[in-house]
Amino acid sequence: MQVLEARKNQVFCDDTVPFRIECEKQSLAGSVSQRACVFCGSRVVLYPIADAIHLVHGPAGCAAYTWDIRGALSSGPELHRLSFSTDLREADVIHGGEPKLTKALQELIDRYHPAAAFVYSTCIVGVIGDDVAAVCKKVSAAKGIPVLPVDSEGFKGTKKDGYKAACLALMQLVGKGPTAGISPYSVNILGDFNLAGEIWIIKEYFQKIGVAVVAGITGDGRVAEIERAHGAALNLVQCSGSTKYLAELMTEKYGIPSIQVSYFGIEDMAESLYSVARHFGDPEMLRRTQELVREEIQAIYPQIGEYRRALAGKKAAIYVGGAFKAFSLVKALRLLGMETALVGSQTGNREDYRLLKELCDPGTIIVDDSNPLELAEFIQAKEVDLLVGGVKERPIAYKLGIGFCDHNHERKIALAGFVGMLNFAREVQASVSSPVWQFAPRRAR
Amino acid sequence: MLLRHTPKEIKKREALTVNPAKTCQPIGAMYAALGIHNCLPHSHGSQGCCAYHRSALTRHYKEPIMASTSSFTEGASVFGGQANLVEAINNIFTIYNPDIIAVHTTCLSEVIGDDIPQIISKARDDGKIPEGKYVIHCNTPSFVGSHVTGFANMVKGMVQYFAESDGVRKDQVNIIPGWVEPSDMREIKRLVAEMGVKSVLFPDTSEVLDAPLTGRHQFYPKGGVTVAQLKSTGDSIGTIALGNLASLPAAEALEVKCKVRYESLEIPYGLLATDRLINTLRQMAGVEVPETINLERGRLVDVISDMQNYFYGKRVALFGDPDQLIPLCEFLVTLNMRPVYVVTGTPGKRFEEKLAEVLKDIPEARFKQAADVFLLHQWIKNEPVDLLIGNTYGKYIARDEDIPLIRFGFPIVDRIGHSYFPNVGYSGALRLVEKILNALLDRQDRDSKEEQFELVM
Numbered sequence: 001m002q003v004l005e006a007r008k009n010q011v012f013c014d015d016t017v018p019f020r021i022e023c024e025k026q027s028l029a030g031s032v033s034q035r036a037c038v039f040c041g042s043r044v045v046l047y048p049i050a051d052a053i054h055l056v057h058g059p060a061g062c063a064a065y066t067w068d069i070r071g072a073l074s075s076g077p078e079l080h081r082l083s084f085s086t087d088l089r090e091a092d093v094i095h096g097g098e099p100k101l102t103k104a105l106q107e108l109i110d111r112y113h114p115a116a117a118f119v120y121s122t123c124i125v126g127v128i129g130d131d132v133a134a135v136c137k138k139v140s141a142a143k144g145i146p147v148l149p150v151d152s153e154g155f156k157g158t159k160k161d162g163y164k165a166a167c168l169a170l171m172q173l174v175g176k177g178p179t180a181g182i183s184p185y186s187v188n189i190l191g192d193f194n195l196a197g198e199i200w201i202i203k204e205y206f207q208k209i210g211v212a213v214v215a216g217i218t219g220d221g222r223v224a225e226i227e228r229a230h231g232a233a234l235n236l237v238q239c240s241g242s243t244k245y246l247a248e249l250m251t252e253k254y255g256i257p258s259i260q261v262s263y264f265g266i267e268d269m270a271e272s273l274y275s276v277a278r279h280f281g282d283p284e285m286l287r288r289t290q291e292l293v294r295e296e297i298q299a300i301y302p303q304i305g306e307y308r309r310a311l312a313g314k315k316a317a318i319y320v321g322g323a324f325k326a327f328s329l330v331k332a333l334r335l336l337g338m339e340t341a342l343v344g345s346q347t348g349n350r351e352d353y354r355l356l357k358e359l360c361d362p363g364t365i366i367v368d369d370s371n372p373l374e375l376a377e378f379i380q381a382k383e384v385d386l387l388v389g390g391v392k393e394r395p396i397a398y399k400l401g402i403g404f405c406d407h408n409h410e411r412k413i414a415l416a417g418f419v420g421m422l423n424f425a426r427e428v429q430a431s432v433s434s435p436v437w438q439f440a441p442r443r444a445r
Numbered sequence: 446m447l448l449r450h451t452p453k454e455i456k457k458r459e460a461l462t463v464n465p466a467k468t469c470q471p472i473g474a475m476y477a478a479l480g481i482h483n484c485l486p487h488s489h490g491s492q493g494c495c496a497y498h499r500s501a502l503t504r505h506y507k508e509p510i511m512a513s514t515s516s517f518t519e520g521a522s523v524f525g526g527q528a529n530l531v532e533a534i535n536n537i538f539t540i541y542n543p544d545i546i547a548v549h550t551t552c553l554s555e556v557i558g559d560d561i562p563q564i565i566s567k568a569r570d571d572g573k574i575p576e577g578k579y580v581i582h583c584n585t586p587s588f589v590g591s592h593v594t595g596f597a598n599m600v601k602g603m604v605q606y607f608a609e610s611d612g613v614r615k616d617q618v619n620i621i622p623g624w625v626e627p628s629d630m631r632e633i634k635r636l637v638a639e640m641g642v643k644s645v646l647f648p649d650t651s652e653v654l655d656a657p658l659t660g661r662h663q664f665y666p667k668g669g670v671t672v673a674q675l676k677s678t679g680d681s682i683g684t685i686a687l688g689n690l691a692s693l694p695a696a697e698a699l700e701v702k703c704k705v706r707y708e709s710l711e712i713p714y715g716l717l718a719t720d721r722l723i724n725t726l727r728q729m730a731g732v733e734v735p736e737t738i739n740l741e742r743g744r745l746v747d748v749i750s751d752m753q754n755y756f757y758g759k760r761v762a763l764f765g766d767p768d769q770l771i772p773l774c775e776f777l778v779t780l781n782m783r784p785v786y787v788v789t790g791t792p793g794k795r796f797e798e799k800l801a802e803v804l805k806d807i808p809e810a811r812f813k814q815a816a817d818v819f820l821l822h823q824w825i826k827n828e829p830v831d832l833l834i835g836n837t838y839g840k841y842i843a844r845d846e847d848i849p850l851i852r853f854g855f856p857i858v859d860r861i862g863h864s865y866f867p868n869v870g871y872s873g874a875l876r877l878v879e880k881i882l883n884a885l886l887d888r889q890d891r892d893s894k895e896e897q898f899e900l901v902m
Contacts, residue, residue, distance in 0.1 A: 005539075006536075026516060026518055027492060027514075027516045028516070028532075028536055029514075029515050029516045029529040029530070029532040029533040029536060030487070030513050030514075030515070030516075030532060030533030030534065030535070030536035030537040031513060031514075031516070031536065032485075032511055032512065032513050032514075032541065033492060033495075033496075033514065033516065034496070035492050035496060036492060036493045036496040036497070037491045037492050037493025037494070037496070038491075038493070039493055040493050040496065040497070058552070058587075059469050059552050059587035059588040060462065060465050060467055060468055060469055060587070060591070060790065061468050061469025061470075061471070061472070061494075061497070061552075061587050062469075062493075062497075063462070063465060064465045064467070064468035064469070065468065065497035065498075065500070065501055066497075067464070067465070067838070069500075069504075078449075078450070079450060082450060082463060082464060082819075083462075083463065083464050083465060084461065084462070084463055085461075085462045085465065086460060086461070086462070087462040087465070088588050089588050089589070089792075090586070090588050090589050092588070093552075093556060093588050099460075100460040101460070102460075103459050103460035103461070104460040104461040107456075107458055107459070107460065107461045108461060111452070111456075112450060122552075123490070123491055123517075123551070123552055123553040123556075124552045124553055124556045124588070127522060127553065127556045127557065128556060154490075154491035154492075154493045154494070154517075154553070155490075155491040155517040155518060155519060155521065155522050155553060156519055157518075157519075158492075372509060372511060372662065372664070373540070373541065373662075373664060376661075376662035380661075391500045391503055391504060392496070392499055392500055392503055392509075392510075394503070394507075395503055395506075395507055395508050395509045395510075396509045396662055398507075398658065399508075399509060399656075399658060399659070399660075399661070399662050399663070400660060400661065400662055401658060401659075401660035436658075439658070440658050440659065440660035441659050441660050442659065442660020442661055443660050444660075
């Protein structure tokens with residue numbers, strides 16, 4: 001199999017040697033990487049805050065490409081689904097964009113009366129010397145709402161640095177609100193973005209076991225809730241890359257402990273609920289959790305069994321943004337009787353990959369920051385039946401004549417929670433079983 | 446109620462763009478470069494640019510979009526992107542092995558001031574460009590123009606890098622199709638061939654972005670204009686540039702470089718624009734219009750006559766790109782419809798000048814360049830329309846105002862068809878007529894009272 005020489009250490013496919021993989025590297029110049037930038041990282045984390053203005057300071061493109069492309073649902077306001085930009089032109093690049101930014105912010109705040117405003121810096125903002133923080137401070141003072149600069153110039157690191165910048169902006173909000181009346185059994189949900197309404201499923205579980213959710217960060221997010229988040233007793237962190245840093249900052253500043261959870265797959269969903277119940281140490285809560293888990297599993301298990309019979313022995317490939325999600329996916333696929341032949345991520349770290357290697361069957365290929373050429377070759381060599389990935393991976397899977405499941409922001413059906421496992425099984429079966437693949441010449445029988 | 450946030454009252458905005466009707470230059474350059482055979486578009490900037498463009502094109506075409514990036518870091522922003530680009534060129538030829546790398550810039554590399562031709566020659570001097578392979582480029586600063594400008598710049602780059610003349614005229618016509626779909630490019634080629642004219646169409650994304658399922662991932666699909674074809678454009682009889690913004694710069698460059706005369710036309714959407722293309726082809730190539738083309742035209746006119754009463758007076762709002770909107774509005778006028786609101790995000794005075802001509806008999810018409818979809822929505826809120834024509838983002842307005850939407854333009858991310866069924870030419874116009882009628886008549890069927898519900902229409 002052909003791998004760029006300089007990428008050889010980012011691919012592990014030989015079980016006869018001890019496991020090692022290089023990662024957290026800058027992508028090779030010239031590679032057709034599936035990765036994005038700092039701005040993208042910040043934008044995806046903050047985007048679901050629905051009662052805030054999200055103003056992209058830069059030329060039109062960065063705002064246009066991120067206009068309502070993620071299905072982060074809101075139960076109320078939907079300001080986040082609009083696209084706001086300063087649309088910087090040549091004259092602004094020459095003379096500076098600060099006047100335009102100031103005006104744009106004033107116009108926006110006067111028009112929409114948002115609870116807060118986020119201002120995203122794009123690549124050229126720093127280079128042309130705009131002092132975004134100063135503008136934000138001035139407008140914030142004048143308008144009386146938080147106006148938060150997000151230090152997200154695209155080239156200043158990786159998508160992960162964008163997560164960090166978003167967390168720093170969020171920390172500006174946390175601590176501003178009142179905490180009176182918050183239950184001692186309370187949590188913040190970090191790292192769920194309410195794609196396809198997933199946070200609503202999770203919130204219902206917590207309600208049933210007697211745990212109050214103070215803030216969704218940022219799924220179905222509201223500024224006032226985030227401002228009260230420091231009143232919660234515990235932070236639940238999903239999607240390790242995006243909000244782990246915020247949890248760390250909150251532990252440091254407010255002493256709030258955090259646990260890492262995952263809502264994907266029966267095993268991880270149940271364990272996440274149990275770990276919350278164990279944390280609070282309330283026997284009644286533990287009992288309610290056991291009851292909930294039992295009921296939920298009973299409700300879906302017979303159907304899962306049917307899907308398992310249909311899917312047993314099929315092979316999957318996983319290529320996702322963060323490695324943490326891959327753990328749950330490997331387990332969920334295993335529950336469906338499927339073997340993971342290839343697993344990779346855009347941004348995993350060494351520990352993630354070590355754990356993945358441990359979790360997977362021998363022979364599984366592990367890749368960091370892969371590209372279409374590699375993915376296609378591995379998928380064909382391993383005779384994979386299903387690819388789990390995001391928007392750029394989907395057409396590659398289809399061209400190869402195999403099934404696909406979007407486990408990224410273009411998912412249309414909730415994949416979190418127990419019901420999400422059933423939905424996942426149905427999605428996988430729907431795609432893998434499509435009669436169309438037999439018409440792909442490579443796979444024709 | 447998604448756009449409940451759009452107020453009816455129109456206030457002047459000086460600095461703010463809400464819901465854009467354009468995007469930035471580099472994606473246009475990427476799309477154009479995909480229309481060259483065995484070419485890998487290369488984005489000289491941060492990784493995100495390339496990822497966003499690939500994602501956006503993937504959503505629109507539902508095809509794998511291959512493009513590479515210089516993966517800028519903080520170092521590149523300080524010391525310039527030369528090292529990144531030279532390394533990228535080396536890596537690309539080593540592993541992805543294209544015939545051509547088509548480099549476009551981004552706002553970052555423009556502001557830093559990277560000199561791309563100089564970097565390319567450095568790469569050549571360093572032996573990073575194998576024999577018989579090419580690296581071409583165009584500048585696409587995101588803060589100038591729009592995605593259409595980027596497309597135009599890459600097409601012009603094709604002329605500047607490849608067109609050459611050996612002094613012997615070739616019996617062929619150059620067609621620059623402008624920013625249209627692969628289906629449209631295929632249809633233009635068919636029309637030209639039907640006229641008995643040989644042609645080189647560039648760029649040509651047919652059989653690149655509508656490739657069949659084979660069970661293999663073809664990094665470089667079959668289609669695209671070849672280097673040999675591009676070189677030969679310098680000896681063609683003439684050039685027909687379709688779309689003033691997207692195609693004229695390349696046609697002008699070719700005239701300057703190789704003295705190939707050109708005709709600048711609108712993209713052939715609708716009856717009259719197609720007539721002008723056919724007529725220009727006839728004159729330029731010295732051929733007769735064959736009966737088959739007359740038949741196609743006749744069928745279109747026949748259908749319009751059959752249904753003309755349903756078009757009369759219908760108010761239409763449109764948004765998209767100038768090159769597309771101008772002929773499209775002309776066609777709506779031909780149908781006796783009233784394009785009353787027309788908005789493009791792409792800056793440029795010609796849009797308003799041309800529409801003033803095309804819409805001279807529609808005094809209530811309002812049109813604006815460098816505007817956004819938010820403004821269009823506000824106009825519609827103030828006085829409703831019967832039909833909306835625009836890209837997928839029009840669906841918010843369509844839902845909120847309960848107006849039928851015809852998807853047209855870029856991007857279309859929630860329906861298929863644009864890659865496969867053309868809108869250009871007489872048959873494309875017939876398809877547009879069908880779409881317009883379906884939208885209007887479905888609405889009439891839905892809204893009419895039971896006693897007025899018609900079987901025959």
